[in-house]
Amino acid sequence: MEPIVRMTNISKSFSGNQVLKQVSFEIVPGEIHALMGENGAGKSTLMKILTGIYSRDEGDIQVNGRSVDYKDPKDAEKDGISVIHQELNIIPHLTVAENMFLGKEISISKTGILKTKIMRRETKKHLERLGVQLNPDKNAESLSVGQQQMVEIAKALAAETKVLIMDEPTAALTDREIETLFKVMNELKSQGVAIVYISHRMEEIFQMCDRITVLRDGSCAGTENIKDTDLDQIVRMMVGRALGERFPERRVEIGEERLRVEGLSNPGLFEDVHFSVKQGEVLGVAGLMGAGRSEIFETLFGARRKSSGRIFVDGKEVKIKNPYDAKKAGIGFVTEDRKSEGLVLELSVKKNLSLPNLKTLSNWGVISAKAEKAMADDFINKLRIKTHHADLQVKSLSGGNQQKVVIGKWVGINPKILILDEPTRGVDIGAKKEIYQIINELAAQGVAVIMISSELPEVLGMSDRIMVIHEGKVARILDKDEANQENIMQAATGGYRCVETMGQ
Amino acid sequence: MSKQWVNNLQKLGPVIGLIIIVIILSILSPSFLAMDNIFNVLRQVSINALIAFGMTLVILTGGIDLSVGSILALGSAVTAKMLADGMDPILSVLLGLIAGGVMGAVNGLIVTKGKVAPFIATLATMTIFRGLTLVYTDGKPLTGLSNSFSFQLIGKGYFWYIPFPVIWMFIAFVILLFILKKTTIGRGIYAVGGNEEASILSGVKVNRIKVFVYTVTGILSAFAGIILTSRLNSADPNAGMSYELDAIAAVVIGGTSLSGGRGWIFGTFIGSLIIGVLNNGLNLLDVSPFFQQVVKGVVILIAVLLDRRDKK
Incomplete structure (x- = not known):
């Protein structure tokens, strides 16, 4: 053709x-x-x-x-x-029909007086052609x-x-x-x-x-x-070369318990969440979108207010009211949306890397330019961030390299616990593998890693244990050996609990 | 590397603009470049510059402060009243500055704890602080304050040829430049303005930084008022009206983005110089004050339009 x-x-x-x-x-x-x-x-x-x-x-x-x-x-x-x-x-405040015809509104000759009825009808027609049922008068934000x-x-x-x-x-x-x-x-x-x-x-x-x-x-x-x-x-x-194993192998001795969460609740989002992670362990978190996965960890990190629950790091209870407290307790959080939550795009690679670490890089509030530069160069090197120099604006980097900068920010605080929310979203396959390697290296240093991901192969390939969330509750925690796509999906859709009760 | 160079050149836009204006004015009016006129301009500029420096910090965080003129008035009124009551000049000045700082902190707390948009919050406090000044002074100017030599020095003194207000301006400039470039607070200011969400999630104490910038602006505004009071030996409860507009204009002409996160204090210094030089030059040329306003507006527009083009 x-x-x-x-x-x-x-x-x-x-x-x-x-x-x-x-x-x-x-x-x-x-x-x-x-x-x-x-x-x-x-x-x-x-x-x-x-x-x-x-x-x-x-x-x-x-x-x-x-x-x-x-x-x-x-x-x-x-x-x-x-x-x-x-x-x-x-545009969130406009209706479906208004969005459909934005900039191409149909009006009575050229008066600018809109033929709303026709536009509504047309909207419906085009949506039906796609097999989608949507009310043209609905606000787009809903x-x-x-x-x-x-x-x-x-x-x-x-x-x-x-x-x-x-x-x-x-x-x-x-x-x-x-x-x-x-x-x-x-x-x-x-x-x-x-x-x-x-x-x-x-x-x-x-x-x-x-x-x-x-x-x-x-x-x-x-x-x-x-x-x-x-x-x-x-x-x-x-x-340009064979990549080898998709998920690099990890040989880590799993150690003592690093993080224990008891009865964490945030009404309307999730309830009564219990789990623990050990040194050197990677805990995968799976679940459908909207199940409350990210919300649990945003709350743990102090970005949302919890209603109840206790958090223990290395056996000692910690009080976390905001991200600053979480950072002090040794918890790092690589957020899901790197552009809106992870990076200050206008600032340089160096300044983004140092942002959570300014306290250790400064004396009496004065930043040591030398220490900051050294730290940035060190991480650019270690994480293989592709950038010409540390003073380049972070927005000029590719998605995978931006993601490495977000990870680097938190590696800098020497975290005891690192939470990664969709760490490889929108990242190409080469950078993905590098991120997996970084996760493995961190685990080898004794960091307890929590990885939230929607990609089941990734969860299965990287985790020691997998926690499945369903409608704001921990549906099941699976060991690496017993986990597979089927039983994760079953738990994520609420199937596991049904099977259990039927069995009794 | 060459792109970086172009970027730096674009950053110098306000400086080049200032040089062009100075050249034109010095051709049109020979007395413009006379030593005493230059220091005269600098002294006039210093009041606006002090306020605009604070405003730069606020705008860098993505905020705005409309209450600076009212803070100026109340700050100077407090100092004036204390002086009139026979208090020690140094203590009086200190109390005026503290009053300014407290008003600034109130702005900061309304913005952070009350979660009110800075424009609205400071629009309200602008009226409140002005009202308080009128209540405090009974609506009348406070005059015949003090024969204290040290107090008069603040606004009228000279060090060699340099008027004291100019020295205050430079000291404030150097301190703020240091804070913005070298300290964790300065880094926080840029980070908050660039992406507040990411800053919070990085464990930056965002509220503390915001309260800081409004407080600093309050102190600087009150100090500008005290300088005025020292020069005039009186405090007018209606002083500082619409000063916020000149301060914002200086910040914008200097190339700081009103959406926050991008800008520099040196630009603001140049911006206030441009405004001051224009005022002075047009006066020397006997241009009607009505028409001067038109010129000032056009300059602001040109600055913003040039900045727009750079971004694309």
């Missing part, structure tokens, strides 16, 4: 730094084409060139066999190319992330989209929402829409995509049919 988009030999440099070298990429109608590569490989730059956000230095772009040169995304939209960004462009995404997709369809670019669409979705999304994608595919699918999740790519193009360091590492390739080949294309 004739490709609807054909990009040939695209090159692009930013201030002398070449980010794309002679990349070619094409999509045919009715295919789902995966675009993969490590963070910084050039995926988003390529897509931004296609949609006219950036201009290309060299190369040619043809859409429907016609050479094009878009000046901005609106031009691209006119040719039926739309993007669903990772950060959704939904929708789940998955539903908001559906509104965005419907918005793109209303604009007669023929090429849909989706950037990590499943990153914030629950399993059920992902299922709905995939159904919608297949529906679009059968209607002849071409989808560019950017994701780090291998499982999804093998499940959904027809072809895959891999970028490495700004060059095209190849395009393959999904059915002719396998995981190992894709990883090799991405990192």
Whole structure:
């Protein structure tokens, strides 16, 4: 079939730094084409060139066999190319219908007086085309992330989209929402829409995509049919070498109890949570989205107020009212959302790394520039953070390296206990393995590690024990040997308790 | 590396602007660059600069302080009343400064403990502090305060050619520069303004930092008022009206972002110089005070527009 988009030999440099070298990429109608590569490989730059956000230095772009040169995304939209960004462009206080027609409102000739009835009807029609039941008058803020995404997709369809670019669409979705999304994608595919699918999740790519193009360091590492390739080949294309075991081996003597939590409660979120973690142990925390996983540990860390419960570190009870107390007790917390909770994007790598450690780096409140620099360089080295120098703004780093900075912040306090909330979300496969290695090294130093994760293979591969949360309660704690995807999911969906009571 | 250089050059925008204004004014008015006029300008600038320095800290945390003019008035009224009652000048000044600090701390506590948006909180305290000043002074200026030499020195004294207010301004500048660049509090100020959530989760004592910046601003505003009182030998309960606007203008012209986390105190110094030099130069040129306001507004707009472009 004739490709609807054909990009040939695209090159692009930013201030002398070449980010794309002679990349070619094409999509045919009715295919789902995966675009993969490590963070910084050039995926988003390529897509931004296609949609006219950036201009290309060299190369040619043809859409429907016609050479094009878009000046901005609106031009691209006119040719039926739309993007669903990772950060959704939904305005919370507007209704579904108002969001759908934002900037493209239908009005009585050009008066600006809106035809609300028609827009509502159209909204309903487009959502139904996706098989989604949503009230057009509902406020967007009351929708789940998955539903908001559906509104965005419907918005793109209303604009007669023929090429849909989706950037990590499943990153914030629950399993059920992902299922709905995939159904919608297949529906679009059968209607002849071409989808560019950017994701780090291998499982999804093998499940959904027809072809895959891999970028490495700004060059095209190849395009393959999904059915002719396998995981190992894709990883090799991405990192230029075989990665070996996905989860590095850990040989750690598990020691004394480090952390014990008794009866921790926060009404409405979770109740009566008991668990403990030992020195050198990795406790995985699994559960469905909204089960209260993050909330339990945010409360433990003092970022939320607990109603009751006792916390013991190394056998001694500690009082934690705020994150400062938690830090003093030796607890570090790598938050889930690195941009909004983990980093001060305007500040440098060095200043982000030192932020929780200023007390130890200063005398009488005066920061020792030398000690700070030494600490930053040490962590950049140890955690293999890819940055030209420590004074670079942290926002210029790729996602995986930003994540390492967040981890580095907390490694700096020499934590006794380190909580990591979705430590590898939005991180490419090479950086993922490095983060696993960092976790293993910390465990080897006697740190008790708690890892919250939605990726079951990761939980299974990394944990010594797995705590499964269901509706704000600890449903089950499984040992590494007995845990598998089935019994975790069973416990996470409340199945375990049913089986137990039926057995009695 | 070259990009860093361009960045630094862009940072110098306000300095280049100041130089251009100075060159133009010195061509148009030969008396502008005379030594005594320069120190005259610097002395006029010092009042606004002291307040604007504090305002810089507040704005860096993502806040704003509209009550500075009222704090100036109440702070100077307290000192003036104490002097009139025959109290020791040093003690009177100290009490005025403490009053300023307390008012600033109240602002900080309303913002942190009361969780009121800084704009609203200080809008309210602006009225409250002004009202308190009027109550305290019975609405009348306090005059004929003191023959104390040391008190008059604060506003009228000279060290060699340099007026004392200019020296106070430089001392405040150096101290605040040190705090912002070298201390944990300074780092906290930038971190809070850049990302408050991440700062809290990093165990930074965010509330303490906010109370600190409002308190410092309160002390500096009161001190500016005491300098005025010393020069005029009187305290006017209506002093300092709309001073918050000049202070905010100086901060913005200097390149500090109103959304917080980005900016520098040197820029604020240059910003207040630009405002002061314009006032002085336009006066020398006999430009009508009505039209001077137009010029000042245009300069603020240009500064912000240039800053916008840099960001893109």
